[in-house]
Amino acid sequence: MSTTTLATRPTARPTVRAWWRDAAGLTAWLSALFVVALWVSGRGLQDLTADPVTSAGRLTGLLSADFLLLQLLLMARIPWVERSYGQDELARRHRIAGFTSIALLAAHLVLITLGYAAADRSGVLGELWLLVTTYPGMLLAAAGTAALGLVAATSVRAARRRLRYESWHLLHLYAYLGTGLALPHQLWTGADFTASPVATAFWWTAYAAAAGAVLVFRVGRPVWLNARHRLVVEEVVPEGGGVVSVYLRGRALDRLPVAAGQFCVWRFAGPGRTRGKPYSLSAAPDGHRLRITAKDLGPGSRRLATLPPGTRAFFEGPYGRLTGTVRKGRKLALFASGIGITPLRALLEELPYQAGETVLFQRAGRPADLLFRRELEELAARRGVRIHFLLGRRSRDRASWLPAGYAPVPDEQVLRHLVPDIADHDVYVCGPDTWTAAVLDSARRAGVPADRVHRERFAW
Template identity: 40%
Template sequence: MWRVDLLQAAAVASVAVAIALFLAEGGAARFGDPGSALTSLGIIAGLAATDLVLVMLLLAARVPLIERAVGHDSAMALHTRLGKPVLLLLLAHGVLLLAGYAIADGVGLVAEAVAIWLLPDLPLAVLGFALFLAVVASSLVAVRRRLRYEVWHVIHLLVYVAVLAALPHQFGVGGLFVVGTWQWAYWLAITFGTFAAVVGWRVVAPLVATFRHGLVVERIDPVGDPGDGVVSVTMHGRRLGALRATGGQFFIWRFLAAGQWWQAHPYSLSAAPRADRLRITVRALGDGSASLAGIRPGTRVALEGPYGIFSEASRSRRRLTLVAAGIGVTPIRSLLESATFRPGEATVVLRTQGPAEGWLLDEVRELCHRRGATLITVPGGRGRGWLTPSAERQGLDLLALVPAIADSDLYVCGPRGWAEGVISEARAAGLADEQIHHERFDW
């Protein structure tokens, strides 16, 4: 948790630096009259918005330092939370500048808007704002639920076009960033530094990993009832140990087959990584995952990662409790295989709708037997909380199932509402935030 707080503090500090440089290099003297004051406030709003947009891009760039410090989920959660404040700051930027210029020129808002529109690079800046508005709108929960992942992903790529469209007016209109000033150097450095990180970690690094490791689909194995649409995909490649992946982590996978190559999806490892093999287990929940069953052996695979801190790296206690629901068993199973613990120190709780939904259950049972972990299965429909109605009538909860839970690290993976129920009981049982590790199971 403190790492996330530190990351948020760094974002605030970067905004403070941007505003301080503006004030130090003449901005403080611009508040002498109402028109200039409004203009200055508009500039400050624009500086803050632009700085935070770059922070958002950096959070989504999958920079290893950020990924290892706070995890992919936390980084993307902060990225999402910044969207609305940035949009409001951009609106304030435009409105305050328009009002300030209108007062200074002694004209109405409409006349001033026409005059500003004729300035160089302003149409591009407006285009950038419109694109950013589309990106933020696509992130609203009500909208996101209606979009396929692929469509949502393409819309989000527009944020890079939005930033590039706004750059000319930032360095050109008004002469705010004079060449040779600290402001000019700061903005040039953070802008190109951010785009270098995006290109390096989102484009170059995945290409290098793909060609270096030569990952190829070895086989596709159905899991459980064929009607469930769950398959395990085993891939082999070269020097996979160099990826330094561990159980519980995930990669962004792109299967280079017709109709598939343009789709990239995050899937967790469902078995501990080996020097020459990786495995994922996927349920058909969308077009991309549904088509995996038809992938042929020999298909080449592009990958990004590994990502996530749902792994040994996050542990703070000797004991281990792993709780999963449905297909959320995949990272739990790989973590169970690779985690370090002695017999009696680990407990696995699997929540299923029924015997038919016990995907990878036989593998988990065998691992628990071999490693001395306790396995608890809870089959049946969901009750008011995360357990079944039958379990709730018996007064069972997380503490009753795992008496040593307060002295354990808890790893939870499953649907959001269900996982929140588990985490709520964990906190009630006395677990600190550092002991709770939650793998988000949505996009």
């Protein structure tokens, strides 16, 4: 069986600047404020007194367009934004911006229709039909609205649970179609978009920035990285329990800006090559090859076990901020459950620390389910890591990250007993949502500062 040792060759590492996050957030809020300012400068407040319904409809339409572009930018995979927030936080903000945009769009349609109907002294449905069929670009806008509504409907949590990741991802591409179909209406009939040279410059710049970010970072960058590094499968190693590790080799991997704790969206040549799945690195990148590890959770991950050597691998990324860049101090406490051990195992290998400064908690139902046990014990012996294997069923009476045998002692009390100075540690967590939530609550109660707690989900 192949093993992976400590990195022996310097590799490129992604950098993060502290001000990137603040700059990105400030830009988003300033864009919304600027849109309101444009509405005010276009007699929005005066019209609000004379025709409040139509004026409010104009404002909601402008803000809807702004939030629509913001949600595209949030998931455009802009490297410095992604490294500052992490994919799970960006996905959460993307959903908020998306639902806000759809709500504002619905309000815009209702208010404009009501306002125009009142001005024309016509029925609401008749006015809506007149707007859609006679105003320039409105048929395209209606189709775009339908596409965006489909995206919103499939983004509701209950709907996401019923969809495979690949199906959800394909449906989400309609957001680009909806945005594109809305543009002609905004330019042809949206007076606020062309009311002044400033407004025109702002909206064209905003649309160009969103389109450019998608083309450069969602299309151009992955194409360039894959052409440069040309990853192929070197070997596939069964790890037991339906888990396999895929070793990948390629060109100039020391120049690939990837770090332990990150993940990529992977595709492999052959059947199913259009369906990407996110997998973390399970070993620190050493400049020679990469390793990903996955559990059989469906057709996509099941196919990994059958990949022949030489199969071309395509990737998007790397993504994620569960890396050493978020670390605040010297001491580390890592909590993993199930396949969540993969990024933490890579972090144990890559991050600098002295003997006795790092502790790992690994959760599994039984000893046979402990992934990478031999590798972790070798790392522990070599680098002085304390390991606590948490075996057995969890308590059904309370939300706990500990096996049932630790009840009824509070989780934070057990944590302080096992790691007395836990508040001085950076806490990294990866595992199922409910288990992760229990760890985070326990760490908070044990006194770990919020900025020392690091987690990331493969949110979608």
